[in-house]
Amino acid sequence: MCSIEYDAEVAAPPKHLDVAFFEEVLETALRTARGVQLLSIHIRMGSSTGENYCSQIYRTKVVYRLPGQADQHMMFIVKSIPRVESVEFIEDLQVYLKEKVTYHDVLPRLELLMKCKRRFGPKLFQCLKQPENTLVFEDLGHSGFVMASRESGLNEEHCRLVMERLAEFHATSMALAVLDPHIFEAYSDGMLSPNGLAKDDGMLMRFFADNGEELHTVVSSWPGYERIAEKIGKYMKNQRSNLVRAQALQAKEIRVLNHGDLWVNNLLFKYDNAKRPQDLIFIDFQLSVWGSPGIDLNYFFYTSLSLEVLRHNRPMLLRTYHTRLSETLLNLDLGIPVPSYEQILEEVHRRECYGFFASYGIFPTVSQDKSQTADNNLENFTDANFAKQKVRQMFESKRLRETLRYTLPHFERAGVLD
Template identity: 25%
Template sequence: MGNSNKCSEEDDLNAPAWINEDFFKRILEKSECDNVQIHNLLLSSGTAKNDHYASILFRAKLKYTLHAQPTQEKYRAFVMKTEPFVDGVKKDKMNEVPLFETEVGVYTKVLPKIEAKLREFGDQTILAPKLFHYSLQAPRCIVFEDLVVEGYTTINNRHCSLEEVKMALTKLAKMHAISYQMIHRDNNHDLANFNKTFVNTIDLADFPVLGNGIKLIKDVISDQSDLQKFLPHIESVERFLIPKVIDLLNATKNGNQSGVQVLNHGDFHVKNLMVKNDGNKLKDLMVLDYQVSIFGSPAIDLHYAFTMMYSPSMRRERMDELLYYYIINLQETLRKVEFHGHIPTIQEIRAEMQAYRHWGLYLIFTLLYFNYALVDESIEMDKLVESETARRAYYANPKILDELRILLPRFLHLGYFEE
């Protein structure tokens, strides 16, 4: 990388040789519209522990000058996402899903249109970090602005606050609303091409973390005398749950879509957020990682947020409140941009949630413990993803069992176990 460059020694993985001065020089010259001389390049890990699994992230800090201003040193920072390059489960399985193609498509074909529509009506909401560069040729990569420079931080070792969840739901509602308008008013068919996420693409038999959730929860609650009464209900749903879930995720592709169709983020959880605070006040929140965005019912994101973004207390006490908050923001956005078609009602969105109840149940069985693990600095995420023994041990966490004592009766009463 040259004598003028430094590479952080804190990285567990060495950066590939192609991530070098020449690579960033091309990006800077495209952005600056001038010849660039790089004086210093510092590479470091782009994430804290447990922040990301599907891709490898690096942070690049650069000092450089322009040909037109040779004495004026400039500074730029990027975050770079690359496909897994070390042989193993992560590389094999993540490459089965078009993660980079999906994210680039969302960034280049959808988000600019959504933000442009919001701007027409005075809404300055920014839905994602700025994209500077991408390559869909191996090795695939995407380069974004580094939000840390702008004062954003990740949410580490804690669940989101209620204020943060509401701001995240506001941005989600705006993205859903404008994508809903794009289909109904502009007849935009590009959105329907976003139809692949992990669950409906990977062979779940070869990826137990996504395929063995029912088996895992049965093993865990069979040791709990007060939860054993739910085993017959779980066993009854076991025979059809995953096929039902795949059908729901493939509904648009198969022509069985519901009345409300939007672009879903697809992976709406705490580690895909960054926040910017002014003292103790939340100033902004940015949503990251559109790699598994999928077109379909908004219930896809809403059930996912319930499992993966809400705190345990929010799941217990604020489920209806937060769903209502999302719906009101969806409706207000559609009215603000003067959409004259049918605006989904509260009852219609709640009907979507019920229609996708098996997706919600699947997420609880499969991902609930990740909601706890993502904020637990003692957990090695790779090990949890790849080891059934580690998953079983963590699922038996007393806090998770206590939450299941609340959730399982609720789902039974809501009909989640019925086919």
């Protein structure tokens, strides 16, 4: 009889993750149902408390036996997206359906276009819609992939690799759109979709509004930033329309499949013996969106780079991105026009507003000290008092304030605040 064992840190054992569920997962992973005998299942938390807002992540070890063979085991990552009324934006943005389609249909086709020389995401073994939206992936940690530090920001070497892989991802999506013109019609919703931001009392809009209000309060106290503070105040009076416009499709722009939530925790790196990054794989495609590559590029720049890299290496990173994008499109040989470097710069400039959103709407959470994130979860953020206190705490971050002192004048010069 197979047993399920939970680590003590699993406060509420997920009842839907039972023996029958893992039997089906294992059969899919092994590609056989003949003689597979489940012996034990061990479930522990797969991410630190406060590192994931929209899902519960479990790391699962399944021990099994095949006829005539010694006991073996496989590791899986289980992602459960809770059904909570107060966070209706999860349903509004169809995050479960989008992620399932991305892993089942889109990523394998993009990898085939790369002639299987590149992997963009982990293998998906199982999906479950009821009682909770659940996805089961291979555990890439078993293959040596790990997260980098979100608290310090990525250095130049990490960022160059991200630019190369992102360019390949974007280029192959452009090719897939030519081969299957309707494939990305379901990707109109992203983080700043009108559907997710429609309600003043919706969690997403309240979270961004609290962050914007705190940004204005903090910057208003900085000598020399009076003009910028005044512009931020005006910007926040029309915050929803400014947010929606930051993502909305524009005429005559380059269009790619954006990851949509491209920050350090959604990147898994593999290192050589000298601790240099050699490969990376993307995870968490629930907010992917079809649109300008400026969306991913700006979001990544203003959530995940160290301040030193952001100050000094941004042009070089965009050159790296453009070079690999061009090479990939030419190698695909589908007659897709190759954008010039100037066109990429234009896309990034047009979406600086998305970078501004990322800098105050997302980066405060990313830059928060790990010791302060234990109570960060969706349920707590539904409490207005908790949310306001947490936002104040986030904006006290030294890294955040140093970064904003550099980026806000940049956004003003780019015309984002006008």
